[in-house]
Amino acid sequence: MSFSSRIDVQFRIPYSYPVFLTDGLFSAPGISGNGENLSAAEYLKTQKNSVADLIVDEGVVAKVPDRLQAFKSFFEIEDALVLTGGEAIKEQPDIVDKLHQRWLGKELDRHKQVVIIGGGAVLDAAGFAASLFHRGMGHIRMPSTVLAQNDAGVGVKNGVNKFEQKNFVGCFKPPTAVINDYQLLSTLEDQDFYSGYAEAVKVALIRSPAFYSWLTHNSEALASKKPEQVKYLIALCAQLHLNQISQGGDPFEEGSARPLDFGHWLGHRLEVLTNHQLTHGEAVAIGIASDTALSVELGLLEAEHLNQVVSLLRGLKLPVFHELVSAACETPQSESFLKLYKGLEDFRQHLGGQLSIELLKGLGKGFAVNEIKPEQVLSAFRRVAGLC
Ligand SMILES: NC(=O)c1ccc[n+]([C@@H]2O[C@H](COP(=O)([O-])OP(=O)(O)OC[C@H]3O[C@@H](n4cnc5c(N)ncnc54)[C@H](O)[C@@H]3O)[C@@H](O)[C@H]2O)c1
Ligand SMILES: [Zn+2]
Numbered sequence: 001m002s003f004s005s006r007i008d009v010q011f012r013i014p015y016s017y018p019v020f021l022t023d024g025l026f027s028a029p030g031i032s033g034n035g036e037n038l039s040a041a042e043y044l045k046t047q048k049n050s051v052a053d054l055i056v057d058e059g060v061v062a063k064v065p066d067r068l069q070a071f072k073s074f075f076e077i078e079d080a081l082v083l084t085g086g087e088a089i090k091e092q093p094d095i096v097d098k099l100h101q102r103w104l105g106k107e108l109d110r111h112k113q114v115v116i117i118g119g120g121a122v123l124d125a126a127g128f129a130a131s132l133f134h135r136g137m138g139h140i141r142m143p144s145t146v147l148a149q150n151d152a153g154v155g156v157k158n159g160v161n162k163f164e165q166k167n168f169v170g171c172f173k174p175p176t177a178v179i180n181d182y183q184l185l186s187t188l189e190d191q192d193f194y195s196g197y198a199e200a201v202k203v204a205l206i207r208s209p210a211f212y213s214w215l216t217h218n219s220e221a222l223a224s225k226k227p228e229q230v231k232y233l234i235a236l237c238a239q240l241h242l243n244q245i246s247q248g249g250d251p252f253e254e255g256s257a258r259p260l261d262f263g264h265w266l267g268h269r270l271e272v273l274t275n276h277q278l279t280h281g282e283a284v285a286i287g288i289a290s291d292t293a294l295s296v297e298l299g300l301l302e303a304e305h306l307n308q309v310v311s312l313l314r315g316l317k318l319p320v321f322h323e324l325v326s327a328a329c330e331t332p333q334s335e336s337f338l339k340l341y342k343g344l345e346d347f348r349q350h351l352g353g354q355l356s357i358e359l360l361k362g363l364g365k366g367f368a369v370n371e372i373k374p375e376q377v378l379s380a381f382r383r384v385a386g387l388c
Helices: 038-050 058-062 066-075 095-105 120-135 146-152 182-187 190-207 209-217 219-223 227-247 264-273 280-297 303-315 323-327 335-350 374-386
Strands: 019-022 051-057 081-083 113-118 138-143 157-162 165-172 177-181 357-362 365-369
Touching (some): 019 038, 019 227, 038 051, 038 066, 051 058, 051 066, 051 120, 058 066, 058 081, 058 113, 058 182, 066 113, 095 120, 113 120, 120 138, 120 157, 120 165, 138 146, 146 182, 146 190, 146 227, 165 264, 177 182, 182 227, 190 209, 190 227, 190 280, 190 303, 190 357, 209 219, 209 227, 209 303, 219 303, 264 280, 264 323, 264 335, 280 303, 280 357, 280 374, 323 335, 323 374, 335 374
Parallel strands (some): 019 177, 113 138, 138 177
Antiparallel strands (some): 157 165, 357 365
16 A cells, blocks of 8 residues: 555444433432333433443532432432532533542443433533543433423533633533433522523524414413423423434534524623623523514514514513613624624634524524624614613
């Protein structure tokens, strides 16, 4: 073989993992299972031998300490690690090292796996650490917020924040399995509960007129957390996200299109600028209102549609506006505007210079736009301000 030849390498790796929707997997005093959970429990039994650690979001067990014992008994792990949940965990500079040291101490290898029970932030951070450990140890996710069950916990991404940017360091690594246990949601604060609805509105707006219409007809039941409607929302929202990932043609985001990031360029920026006073879901709701207005501004959508989206978000107890957006309604050169507009520039840089922002050309129809002028963003902010 000569040294001027070329070797072509090509292989494909098929990925598959189950996502279980269940209600009451763990039985313990104060925690009752209701029998809907057999397939998830049976599945977990098949994984038990390889499960070597348990990472739990403190929020899940703070109000119902019996849960921690139930998790430990179920997975036969004595020394579960309880982490303070929320965005701070993704900002903690040494979180990945800490977890690696723990697993080194436990002599875990890449054929072992960890179970992570928590909100999107704990899943992102601990899933990232597991994905790097020995070049990739498996992880089973048990998402414990609405948003984690219908979006963050079911997909293929992990990561942490750095340099004031969300998910600046991360990787794509599908979980071994996802178990969505509805019962875990019973202890959520209202803010964390309703936040999850934002991702449902997002995916409905870009992909499913039928789901969008269902949301508008069921907003009152959702606002009062009726289990039947909440379960349906989580199931359909998770399904739509998974359809996009598995059938959208770009599961590991090698191209520039980011349909699932509708509403996120502003959302991510607001999260950072408010020091995470706004939850991810709340910030995304404000981003959805603004990007719907931007779609109107670009002539893609009727102005009446913006009114409808704004009233749906409000009906679902989500915010549509923020003082930082109102302060930015001055000129495209003002500091307050540029602070927010940087979100769009961060997206452009993340994508390698070519902007691709998902907007709407109908309620249920996403549309990627490659050029957006600061003046158009400003007018969109003013449009939403006019409704508030
Ligand atoms: N990887 C992805 O594809 C993806 C997708 C969407 C969002 N995300 C990320 O997910 C994060 C947001 O996740 P989130 O909305 O789940 O919020 P979160 O993880 O920040 O949790 C919010 C709060 O709820 C608490 N909590 C969690 N479960 C609880 C329970 N069962 N009972 C009581 N309290 C509980 C947590 O301790 C925390 O205080 C963001 O960092 C976002 O960037 C990731
Ligand atoms: Zn999101």
